[in-house]
Amino acid sequence: IASQAPKRIKALDQDVVNKIAAGEIIVAPVHALKELIENAVDAGSTSLEIVVKDGGLKLLQITDNGHGINKDDLPILCERFTTSKLKAFEDLSSISTYGFRGEALASISHIAHLTITTKTADSSCAWRAHYADGKLALAKPGKSADPKPTAGRGGTQITVEDLFYNVLSRQKAFRSPSEEYAKILDVIGRYAVHCTGVAFSCKKHGDSAMGISTPSNASTVDCIRQIHGSAVANELINFEVSDDKWGFKASGWTTSANYHVKKTTILLFINHRAVESSAIKKAIEQTYSAFLPKGGHPFIYLSLDIDPQRVDVNVHPTKREVYFLNEDEIIESICAEISTRLSQVDTSRAFTTQS
Ligand code: ADP
Numbered sequence: 001i002a003s004q005a006p007k008r009i010k011a012l013d014q015d016v017v018n019k020i021a022a023g024e025i026i027v028a029p030v031h032a033l034k035e036l037i038e039n040a041v042d043a044g045s046t047s048l049e050i051v052v053k054d055g056g057l058k059l060l061q062i063t064d065n066g067h068g069i070n071k072d073d074l075p076i077l078c079e080r081f082t083t084s085k086l087k088a089f090e091d092l093s094s095i096s097t098y099g100f101r102g103e104a105l106a107s108i109s110h111i112a113h114l115t116i117t118t119k120t121a122d123s124s125c126a127w128r129a130h131y132a133d134g135k136l137a138l139a140k141p142g143k144s145a146d147p148k149p150t151a152g153r154g155g156t157q158i159t160v161e162d163l164f165y166n167v168l169s170r171q172k173a174f175r176s177p178s179e180e181y182a183k184i185l186d187v188i189g190r191y192a193v194h195c196t197g198v199a200f201s202c203k204k205h206g207d208s209a210m211g212i213s214t215p216s217n218a219s220t221v222d223c224i225r226q227i228h229g230s231a232v233a234n235e236l237i238n239f240e241v242s243d244d245k246w247g248f249k250a251s252g253w254t255t256s257a258n259y260h261v262k263k264t265t266i267l268l269f270i271n272h273r274a275v276e277s278s279a280i281k282k283a284i285e286q287t288y289s290a291f292l293p294k295g296g297h298p299f300i301y302l303s304l305d306i307d308p309q310r311v312d313v314n315v316h317p318t319k320r321e322v323y324f325l326n327e328d329e330i331i332e333s334i335c336a337e338i339s340t341r342l343s344q345v346d347t348s349r350a351f352t353t354q355s
Pocket residue numbers: 035039040043064066067068069077082083084085099100101102103104105106156
């Protein structure tokens with residue numbers, strides 16, 4: 001048995017490789033949607049309308065009013081590493097748009113049926129194209145795969161159907177569409193708060209009631225009120241802190257010591273991408289523990305701009321957990337500022353009740 005000859009090593013099929021790569025970027029419908037939201041915002045949209053069916057597994061559709069996509073770019077749009085946002089490796093250091101690796105649409109095309117309808121300002125009509133496995137695909141057998149002219153308004157509509165239809169292991173991982181829908185509403189809510197000037201709406205396919213709807217002229221606090229309620233919105237303190245030495249600028253809204261709930265809510269954006277940072281969460285909770293009763297937690301919206309050369313958003317293919325240089329120093333400055341603001345509000349309240 002020990003002297004068994006080794007099996008020969010062979011390359012995986014490209015198709016398998018593509019599906020593996022796609023599965024690393026898009027683990028759940030919400031990850032596809034996040035990429036689509038970022039693309040729409042990158043395109044200068046002021047309105048994003050989202051429709052979801054079966055928690056996004058059956059349908060994810062996002063309609064924006066951004067600058068659209070040139071018809072001539074449609075054939076390569078869904079190839080891996082095609083992007084309008086990055087030209088040279090050096091650009092990586094100065095990139096300020098959200099996703100920039102040209103992988104989102106490619107990934108989606110490998111694991112779903114993807115249809116894109118888009119119209120630029122200088123085109124007299126919209127163009128519709130279907131994609132499969134990174135390439136233009138036939139709408140129906142026997143028809144041409146070329147983009148078709150169609151009526152449509154300026155902007156782009158992306159329709160993702162039957163997500164994971166060819167990844168059986170993934171399909172089994174989803175127990176409830178409503179759980180997936182909740183994650184979708186959560187991420188849309190984050191971008192609605194962050195992207196002031198952009199209207200967001202989301203509903204289930206066939207429903208008339210909106211799951212989320214925020215107008216483009218709503219302020220940050222308006223959006224927080226709409227999505228998280230007045231109990232949070234009425235207790236928000238604005239903060240701002242920056243330090244050239246560490247190359248960062250942070251601002252946001254955080255709840256006063258009058259508000260506390262069982263679990264911390266952090267809406268964290270780093271360079272305009274919704275991300276997670278366990279280091280930041282821990283430090284914020286630590287800061288609040290001096291102000292809140294035991295077991296009480298805050299709500300905070302924190303937008304952190306860091307010199308792009310200091311951020312490493314590409315460490316993980318999902319780009320959800322982010323790391324940056326001088327993390328400790330930056331987090332310390334932010335928490336010190338929040339702490340100061342919390343004590344100020346505390347003393348001013350105490351003062352008013354005494355007088
Ligand atoms: P990336 O965002 O990293 O460039 P994507 O695969 O997400 O890669 O998108 C590829 C390209 O398709 C983008 O660079 C952009 O030019 C174009 N694109 C995607 N979505 C939109 C949209 N909603 N509006 C306009 N252009 C878009």
